[in-house]
């Protein structure tokens with residue numbers, strides 16, 4: 001998809017992989033909203049790129065919250081003219097054994113990781129898809145592109161990664177299911193879903 005003047009929502013865009021995406025998108029002339037919990041670094045990155053002439057904005061958002069992400073989608077529509085691309089980068093990890101010296105894995109930490117990584121990704125997909133359905137299709141009939149971030153841990157997790165691997169396996173399954181794709185295509189949305197499977201980089 002041509003990125004110039006397209007609206008892109010990047011969750012977790014304040015740091016790491018998300019921030020790298022934001023920089024590349026800004027260089028390509030896209031208009032970007034960074035949706036992240038970390039206002040300090042998110043605002044700083046957006047201000048830096050705006051100082052270079054790019055259309056980059058910050059929306060403080062928790063991907064696991066419906067209200068918060070709806071607001072970030074609305075900000076993208078208002079500031080960028082629509083949501084044409086969604087890149088899901090927000091993610092957290094815990095390292096905890098299923099049964100460690102201190103006892104069993106905390107249920108709260110397992111739920112927290114699933115809530116942010118898996119449910120947060122789904123929350124962004126469904127709200128962005130609704131916004132993309134309003135876009136005028138390109139000549140190729142495309143209204144939007146959604147990119148999710150999984151991990152090699154989805155297939156080959158390490159000790160202590162039960163929650164993280166489960167969340168990333170869920171993202172792979174959710175992205176690849178024919179049902180999800182055909183649902184979107186049958187609705188005439190013309191959206192593409194893709195997941196990226198990074199190996200290791202400093203988090």
Ligand SMILES: NC(=O)c1ccc[n+]([C@@H]2O[C@H](COP(=O)([O-])OP(=O)(O)OC[C@H]3O[C@@H](n4cnc5c(N)ncnc54)[C@H](O)[C@@H]3O)[C@@H](O)[C@H]2O)c1
Nearest residue numbers: 012015016017036037038062063090091151198200201203
């Ligand atoms: N670092 C690695 O080696 C590695 C490998 C494979 C996959 N990944 C995945 O890549 C993605 C980015 O990883 P990274 O290393 O750049 O991480 P990072 O910690 O540098 O960035 C993650 C960003 O997500 C934000 N975030 C966390 N919880 C959030 C929430 N509830 N709502 C909104 N924003 C939230 C953080 O504030 C942070 O800015 C993650 O999904 C991670 O699981 C990372």
